[in-house]
Structures are given as structure tokens and as C-alpha cells.
Amino acid sequence: MTTARVTRTPLAAGWTAEAGAAGRIPPHVRAYGPIPATVPGTVHTDLLAAGLIDDPYLDDNERTQGWIGAADWTYRRELRWEPDGSERQELLFHGIDTVSVIRLNGAVLGTTRNMHRSHRFDVTGLLNDGANDLAVEFTSAIRAADAAGVELGYRPHTNHHPYNAIRKMACAFGWDWGIDTSTCGLWRPVVLETWSVAAISELRAAGVVRAGIPTAVVDVTIRRTDDRDLALHVTVAGRSTVHSLAGDQSHATIEIAAPDAALWWPRGHGQAALHDLRVELLHAGTVLDGQSRRIGFRTVELHTEPDENGTPFRIAINGQNVLIRGANWIPDDAFPHRVDRPRYARRLDQAEFAGINLLRVWGGGIYELDDFYAECDARGILTWQDFLFACAAYAEEEPLWSEIEAEAREAVTRLGSHPSLVLLNGNNENLWGHQEWGWTSGLDGQTWGERYYYDLLPGIVNELAPHVAYTPGSPYNPARGDRQNDPAHGTVHIWDVWNEKDYQHYRDYRPRFVSEFGWQGPPTWSTLTQSISDDPLTPESPGMLVHQKAARGNTKLTNGLLRHLPLPRDMRDWHWAMSLNQAVAVRTGIEWFRSLTPLCTGTIVWQLNDCWPVTSWAAVDGYGRRKPMLFALRHAHAERLLTMQPDDGDLTVTAVNDTARPWSGTLTLDRRRYDGTVLTSERTPLEIPPRGSATHVASPALATPGDAAGELLVATFSGARAHWFFTEYRESGLEAPKAQVTAARTPDGWAVTILAANLLRDVVLFADLLDPEAVVEDGLVTLLPGETVTIRVRGAVDAGPGDFAGAPVLRSANDLLVTES
Incomplete structure (x- = not known):
């Protein structure tokens, strides 16, 4: 028998997508026939690339393209195969979105109902020598969710689709900031793997500290074709070891002490030291397979022991308490396959700019690519990962239970090697929802997810990633039977402020830890006008309302402004007023909560990023542009x-x-x-x-x-x-702004100097009006008469010095007030 290294052949090219018989497919799409498809990708982006639809993000295209998510689609490609001497051939789908039947040469390989996990199929003996037909037949996720919602029994959920009945990204069905695409596709890579003798099935690697000594803990599971003796060679931090596997063994746990290795620390506490770990599987000296990880050595403790003020929520890394200055993270694109490592890096650059030291990956989204966590590892940004449950009751019966267990085990195995991952959290708002959102009558005695959060998930974390802390939900009170969204105990979400109350009411709270709070504002002007073609453009013009997903969102924006500023009658002034009010609201909340240190040990603002151009709670809009809120975060998060x-x-x-x-x-x-x-x-x-x-x-x-x-x-x-x-x-008696503005060219843009002749509050430069890609390095600056600030602008190289001298590029709160001279 041969000994050959595992080969992994990406199946990215040559795919087509074609609509099924069901659904109201436009004639021009039917007539086109099979559409060239990209893998990873989705049917929406394939239709867009083929010129068959307009950009879903523009105007009211979300509504006019609703037929896409209601249709069935088939992805197909020819798979050419020439026998290579391997003993096993397997097809690995890293991500299928969502409900599908997979066929090879017409024979069913399997079915899928879970976007959040991979699927592996043994095709040994099924591949023809030469051409093979590989097809993935998708059923509409909307129809599948509707049917599953009936079969499992109705359970309460937010929004209009029963997203809680299938394992698909919840916000793909729309959210109060998200577009409803309900798309489908092969959203992560497809690979043909061939191997002989043995291959690595699963690798878990973590850097821990045992009795003060950095130690790598490596768990390896293999699959094999026979009972030959094998060996595992593990190297990390200048240390190595060889572990033998007898013919009847398919699993090994290996620990390697690395006493000279530097510890991994979060931002502001030390170096985020990383170490390369390599595992090779050998037979008779020949490497059969190998995998690598970048690990960091650290400890995590979550302290929730009651004290005289209630129940704290303190995260300690390597024995040091970390004051959290965080933000919630949602998928950075409604079509997540379009997010790659450079895009993660740009967004995390913005997080660092804003002084953020923790990102919470929200439970209505996805488990992000390893690239996201690797970027956080390298930057020392802590990550908190929700399991993927949000704002709904979930059935605990089959087939959902097994899907969720498989999904969770795979996610914890994959993500647990990242030192930045310090907390796995059971769900978003479901414990709170069950207690206070009137679910009981709708459930009528049915299961709602409790056993996932208190039994299944903590068991999986304890088994596969005991070096990561776990909480059952957010908000969370460690006293299981008590009120879960209690500011005095554990974590709290504060949403009466914004939904019902003015932002000054943040000061009514003395919380121990705030894991959600926020205030809405529009995207940048460039993003607004790039995505909406309304004429006239007004707060209530048709496209603006399509890009405002919150219930009574515009009413809340107006009510939240009027105590502080008059409502402008000019659209550009409206945009500035709402942007300013969002920034000041968030700044007010963070500064108040931080003033309670050490009673309050952290905040996680909702939210850092957006998935499309929309009025929302984000600091960075859907096209990646900085809103004034990002400057508010930068100042309020100052060390x-x-x-x-x-x-x-x-x-x-x-x-x-x-x-x-x-x-x-x-x-x-x-x-x-x-x-x-x-x-x-x-x-x-x-x-x-x-x-x-x-x-x-x-x-x-x-x-x-x-x-x-x-x-x-x-x-x-x-x-x-x-x-x-x-x-x-x-x-106030603020006067019309008076300033001397000079702009000097720099190698990559401008240095804009503002000399205040009178008091200027919250000065901002909207350089995107001169160049949509221009980046401003500071904002929300208050100047007393005679004071000067210089603000750097990257980009806008075709602008002139005078372009920065006044509105609408140079703005201050003064602009929004009518004062008597």
C-alpha cells in the first residue's frame, strides 16, 4: 500500500447556478440559463456579477429582489478525476447556505440544513475516471424555515421569518439594521481531499499556563484506513516531541511545556506574543498530513462572586483584571463570503483607532473566518463569541438538537486555539426574552433552548476548550432563577435608553457590566447618496425609509434629538444633527459607565460595524466609512x-x-x-x-x-x-462659528488647522464630501476662543485649501443653532 501526503484540491472554478422550477423567476433570468457562479459565493452575488440584477444595497432593490430568496437554485460543476493512487477520496464543503441535497453523478451523497458547519462526504469508489457531475440543489431557506417552524411547533422570535427553525444566519432574514436577502450558495470553500493510510481529522491546540509554566495542550484525532503504527510530531516555541500511535489508536492528547515562551496579553497590558505550533502525522518516517496553528499562552478567569453591590463581571487575563472597552461585531457584509482578511484588518484598524480592546461576535450572525480571530490574536483584541442564537426561542428536539451539537462542537474546536477568544456565550437575549418578553403563552409548554445554554453548550466548552470562559447568555445573571437583565448582577443590556428614554438616562444606571447599549445615526453622507437616489432626499423619502429598519426609527431619532437640538429643516443639517446626537449619546453613556470604575468593569457598545448602507447604531458605516461616533469612541475609550x-x-x-x-x-x-x-x-x-x-x-x-x-x-x-x-x-448662547482655517498639503493628504475665534463645540471635518475615500484622523473637538487644533486628513488630494474652510465640510454644533447676535 502507498504512503502519500494528503492532497487538498480547491473546487472554486467552473460552477454554475440555475433557478429551479418553483418561484417567480424573471423571464430574462430564465432565458439566461445557467449563470457563472463563484465559490465561495451566493446566488445574489452571482446574479449581480452576471448583470442580471442591480446591486441589492441600492434604493428599494431589497423588495424587488425578494424572488431570489423564495426560489430554489442548483449549483453544478464538472469534477474531473484521474485516479492518483490514493486510498480515500472525500468531498469537504466548508459551508453550505443552507438547505440542500448534494448529488454526485445523480446519486445522493447527503443533505444539509446548517449553514454554520462543514460537511464531509466519502466519495471513494463513486468518482468516475474522467468527468463527474457534482450538483448542490438548494431549497428556498424561506420556505424551509416556514415549514420547519410548523413541524417543530411555533416558537417566539423577532422579525418576520421563523429564522429560529433552521440553522441559518439569523440576520440573513433581515434585522433592525439588516437587509433581508434569504440568500443561498456555497458560501465557504469546497475541497476534494485525497489520502492514504491516515489523515488528521481534528486538531485542537491551546496555550495554557500550568503552575506558572506556559504549556501547549494538543488534541489530535485521526482517520485511518488500517492499523499501521503511526507517530505525531509536535513542535512549538522551540520545543518538540514525538508521540506514538498504535494501530488501534485514533486520538492523542499531548502536552509540551515551554518555560521560556512569552505570555499573550491583551491590548494595553503587554505584548500579544504568538508562537507557531506544528503537528505532523507520520508513518515510517513519511509525513502523511500536517496542520499548523498560531497560539498564545494565557489564562482566563471570569469572576462573578457576589459582593456588597451585587454580582460583578470581571475578566482577568493572566491574573490581571481587564477593564473592557468593547464593541459588538456583526457580519461585515450581508454576503459574508465577500469579507476577507484585508477587510477584517481595515475594520480592526478602526477598532484600534477607537480604543477598543474587546469585540463581541453577536449571536445572530456567524462564526467568523479564522482570519478574523487571527487578526485579533495579533493585535491583542479580546474576542467574545456568542453561540448562534438570538432573540428567539429554539426547539430542543430533533433534528435541531443534533445540528446544533455538531455545529457547536466544530466551532469550539476551530476557534479554541485562538488566544484572543476568552469568552463563549450561550445566546443573545434569550434568557431575558423568556423572562420578560411574554414568550410563555406562545410557547405553551414547549422547549425554548434552556438545555442548550445550561447543559449542552457548557459541556462542550468544558470538554473541548476548558481554557475559555463560558456564560449562558447576554444579558446574564449568575443566579439562574433571578432576573437576568439586572444591572446589579452580571451583564446588562440597556435599551430603554434609545427606545423610550433620552440618553441622559444612562446615568440612572449603576451597572456592573454593560454588554449592549447604543444610539442610532445615519451613515456618512457619501454612503447615503451612493446607495439612495431619492430626489429630493429627505429623512422620509422612499429610499431613506428602506434603509431605516428600526421600528419607529425616525420617530426615535427625532424624539432623541429635540431635547438637545432643534430639528433642522435642511437635509444636510439633519444628517449632521443626527450624526452628532448619536456620537454624543454614546460618549455620554461610556463616560458615565467608566466613571463608575471599578463598580462597572466594562462596556460593549452596539455596534462597531454595519453589513450594508443603513441608518443604524454602527460607528463605521456599511461602506467602511468613519461616522462621528467613531471619534466619540476614541475619546471616551482613552486609556x-x-x-x-x-x-x-x-x-x-x-x-x-x-x-x-x-x-x-x-x-x-x-x-x-x-x-x-x-x-x-x-x-x-x-x-x-x-x-x-x-x-x-x-x-x-x-x-x-x-x-x-x-x-x-x-x-x-x-x-x-x-x-x-x-x-x-x-x-446655550453658542454663536455662529468663527474660525480661521488653513490647510497644508501632506504626502498623503492634508493637515487642516482650525483657530477658533469663538467657542466651537464638537468640531468635525466631513472630508468624504471632497473624496468619498478620505479618512479623517480626529473629530468632535471642542475649542475655546483662541485655541487651535490640527486635524490630519488622508486623501482628498484633488481638493483645494479653501474646501476645508466651512460648511458642509467643516461642521460644529454651533451650525445647528439659531442665535441672536
Whole structure:
């Protein structure tokens, strides 16, 4: 018998997609016949590439293209095969979206009902020498979900499709920020694997710390054709070992101590040290198969022991508590196959710019590609991965149970080697939903997912990734029978603020950890006008409403603005006002929660990114452009933050020091007129310990203005500054902006210098109006009269210096107020 290395041949080219008999297929699509298809891909992007549909993201194309998700589709290609001496031939589908029958030369290989797992089929003896016909016949996910929802029994869910009845990306059926595509396709690679003697089936590798010594734990499962003796050669961090496998063994657990290896640390705590691990499977000295991982050595502890204030939620890495400055992550494209490593890198560059040290991968999306977690590994960005359950009750019966178990085992095995993965979470909002959203009557005694979250999933994590923490849900109270969305216990989602209340009400909360909260705003102007062709473009024009998915979204935007600013009657002013209000709302929430350090140990804002161009809670819009909210995150997430807050009748100044070094100096407080005149001052020495905070109560002389509409309090401390305004924008005496603006060319763009002649609040440059791809490096800057800021702009090389001098490119809150001279 031969000994040959495993060969893996991608089956990416030569595919076609063709509509089935069912559905209202447009005549021009029927007439076209088989459409060239891309793998990985989806039927929507294949139709788009063939010129048969317009971009689904534009105008009202989502509605007019609804026939695509309601139709059946067949993907097909010729697979040419020449016997290569291998003993086994297998087809591996890394991702099939979603309900399909797979045929080889007309014979059924198998069926699939789960987008979130791979499928392997043994085709040994089934391949013809020469041409073979490989077909994947998709059933409409909409129809499949509708049918499964009846067969399993109705269970409550958000939105309009019963996405909880099948294992497909929940937000593919639409969300309150997401487009409804209900697409299908081979969304991850298809590979023909051939091998002899043995091959690696599963590799789990983790870097842990045993009694203070970095140690690699490697679990290898193999598949084999016979009982020959084999060996595993493992190398990591300059150490290596060989482990023998007898003929009746198909699994091995190997530990390698690496005492000289550096530990992996998150951002702001040390180096994110990574080490190459290599596993080779050998027979008689010949390498049959091999796999590699990049691992990091670290420990994770989740502390939820009750204290005098309730139940904390503290994440500790290598014994050090980490104050979380996080954001929620959704699929970065409604068609996730279009997201590659460079795109992940661009988005994570923006996360780093915003001072984010943790990303929570939300449960209504997907398990991202390894490239996402690898980028986080290298940057020291922690990841929290939800299992894929969101805002719904889920049946615990077959066939769903087995699909979910297989999916979860594969996900934990694949992702568990990434040191950035520190938390696996059972679901998004389902524990809360079962308690408080009126599910009980609709369930009528049926299962709703509880055994997944409290039994199946923690068991899988404990078995396959014990080095990763687990929680049953978000929000989460460790006391299982108590209220799950309780600010005093564990994690909380705060959504009455935005849905019902003004953002000032964030200060009604003293939470232990906030894992969701946020405020809506429009995408950048360039993205808005690139995706919507309404004329006139207004907040309620047809395309704008298509790209506003939240229930009563525009009403909430308006109600949330009016306490702070008047409602503009010009569309560009409306866009700026809503963008500013989103940024200030998020900044207000984060700064308040951080001022409660160490009572509150973290926030995870909703959300970093978008999956298409839409009015939403994101800081980066669907075309990857920075919204003003991203600058709010950058400032509010500063490692050394100075913030002023009203608290129990006092005006307080809190300094938060999220660094490993003490922070000391003199706190200076000045109550000033808007013209800059100092009315009264106070100086106080402060010493803030590492990872700590200190609070100072401003004296009544400072906290009590003589003219609330024309005065502010300015705090400075050791390089940090904060402002407190005694009135809302609309009640203040802000004047029309007056500034001297100069723009000097740089090698990649511009350095724009703004000299304020009067008080300017929340200055932003919208350079995308000059160049849609221009990137601005700072924003939301407040300047006192006579103060200067220089803001760097990358891009806009064809602009002129005068283009930055005023509206609509240069904006401030002053623009939105009508004041008397």
C-alpha cells in the first residue's frame, strides 16, 4: 500500500447556478440559463456579477429582489478525476447556505440544513475516471424555515421569518439594521481531499499556563484506513516531541511545556506574543498530513462572586483584571463570503483607532473566518463569541438538537486555539426574552433552548476548550432563577435608553457590566447618496425609509434629538444633527459607565460595524466609512480619561487610569464664560493608581453658574481635558462659528488647522464630501476662543485649501443653532 501526503484540491472554478422550477423567476433570468457562479459565493452575488440584477444595497432593490430568496437554485460543476493512487477520496464543503441535497453523478451523497458547519462526504469508489457531475440543489431557506417552524411547533422570535427553525444566519432574514436577502450558495470553500493510510481529522491546540509554566495542550484525532503504527510530531516555541500511535489508536492528547515562551496579553497590558505550533502525522518516517496553528499562552478567569453591590463581571487575563472597552461585531457584509482578511484588518484598524480592546461576535450572525480571530490574536483584541442564537426561542428536539451539537462542537474546536477568544456565550437575549418578553403563552409548554445554554453548550466548552470562559447568555445573571437583565448582577443590556428614554438616562444606571447599549445615526453622507437616489432626499423619502429598519426609527431619532437640538429643516443639517446626537449619546453613556470604575468593569457598545448602507447604531458605516461616533469612541475609550458627571446633586470630576502606571498631577478646574474669561478656579492634587480611578467633587462656586447659557466648566489634568456645559445645546448662547482655517498639503493628504475665534463645540471635518475615500484622523473637538487644533486628513488630494474652510465640510454644533447676535 502507498504512503502519500494528503492532497487538498480547491473546487472554486467552473460552477454554475440555475433557478429551479418553483418561484417567480424573471423571464430574462430564465432565458439566461445557467449563470457563472463563484465559490465561495451566493446566488445574489452571482446574479449581480452576471448583470442580471442591480446591486441589492441600492434604493428599494431589497423588495424587488425578494424572488431570489423564495426560489430554489442548483449549483453544478464538472469534477474531473484521474485516479492518483490514493486510498480515500472525500468531498469537504466548508459551508453550505443552507438547505440542500448534494448529488454526485445523480446519486445522493447527503443533505444539509446548517449553514454554520462543514460537511464531509466519502466519495471513494463513486468518482468516475474522467468527468463527474457534482450538483448542490438548494431549497428556498424561506420556505424551509416556514415549514420547519410548523413541524417543530411555533416558537417566539423577532422579525418576520421563523429564522429560529433552521440553522441559518439569523440576520440573513433581515434585522433592525439588516437587509433581508434569504440568500443561498456555497458560501465557504469546497475541497476534494485525497489520502492514504491516515489523515488528521481534528486538531485542537491551546496555550495554557500550568503552575506558572506556559504549556501547549494538543488534541489530535485521526482517520485511518488500517492499523499501521503511526507517530505525531509536535513542535512549538522551540520545543518538540514525538508521540506514538498504535494501530488501534485514533486520538492523542499531548502536552509540551515551554518555560521560556512569552505570555499573550491583551491590548494595553503587554505584548500579544504568538508562537507557531506544528503537528505532523507520520508513518515510517513519511509525513502523511500536517496542520499548523498560531497560539498564545494565557489564562482566563471570569469572576462573578457576589459582593456588597451585587454580582460583578470581571475578566482577568493572566491574573490581571481587564477593564473592557468593547464593541459588538456583526457580519461585515450581508454576503459574508465577500469579507476577507484585508477587510477584517481595515475594520480592526478602526477598532484600534477607537480604543477598543474587546469585540463581541453577536449571536445572530456567524462564526467568523479564522482570519478574523487571527487578526485579533495579533493585535491583542479580546474576542467574545456568542453561540448562534438570538432573540428567539429554539426547539430542543430533533433534528435541531443534533445540528446544533455538531455545529457547536466544530466551532469550539476551530476557534479554541485562538488566544484572543476568552469568552463563549450561550445566546443573545434569550434568557431575558423568556423572562420578560411574554414568550410563555406562545410557547405553551414547549422547549425554548434552556438545555442548550445550561447543559449542552457548557459541556462542550468544558470538554473541548476548558481554557475559555463560558456564560449562558447576554444579558446574564449568575443566579439562574433571578432576573437576568439586572444591572446589579452580571451583564446588562440597556435599551430603554434609545427606545423610550433620552440618553441622559444612562446615568440612572449603576451597572456592573454593560454588554449592549447604543444610539442610532445615519451613515456618512457619501454612503447615503451612493446607495439612495431619492430626489429630493429627505429623512422620509422612499429610499431613506428602506434603509431605516428600526421600528419607529425616525420617530426615535427625532424624539432623541429635540431635547438637545432643534430639528433642522435642511437635509444636510439633519444628517449632521443626527450624526452628532448619536456620537454624543454614546460618549455620554461610556463616560458615565467608566466613571463608575471599578463598580462597572466594562462596556460593549452596539455596534462597531454595519453589513450594508443603513441608518443604524454602527460607528463605521456599511461602506467602511468613519461616522462621528467613531471619534466619540476614541475619546471616551482613552486609556486615561477625564470626565465630569452630575451625581447625587454634585458635579464630579473622575479620572480613570487604565494603564499599568500611576497617574498623578494637579487637577485644575476653571469656570469660564464662553468668551474664555476665567470666573473662578480650583486646583487639587490627584493620584490615581494603575487600573484605578479617583473622583473629586467640584465646589459649589465652580458647579453653580452665574449664566448657565454662557458658561462652562473646564477640567484639565496631566494632559487630559474635559468640559461641562450647564445647559443643553439648544438652550446655550453658542454663536455662529468663527474660525480661521488653513490647510497644508501632506504626502498623503492634508493637515487642516482650525483657530477658533469663538467657542466651537464638537468640531468635525466631513472630508468624504471632497473624496468619498478620505479618512479623517480626529473629530468632535471642542475649542475655546483662541485655541487651535490640527486635524490630519488622508486623501482628498484633488481638493483645494479653501474646501476645508466651512460648511458642509467643516461642521460644529454651533451650525445647528439659531442665535441672536
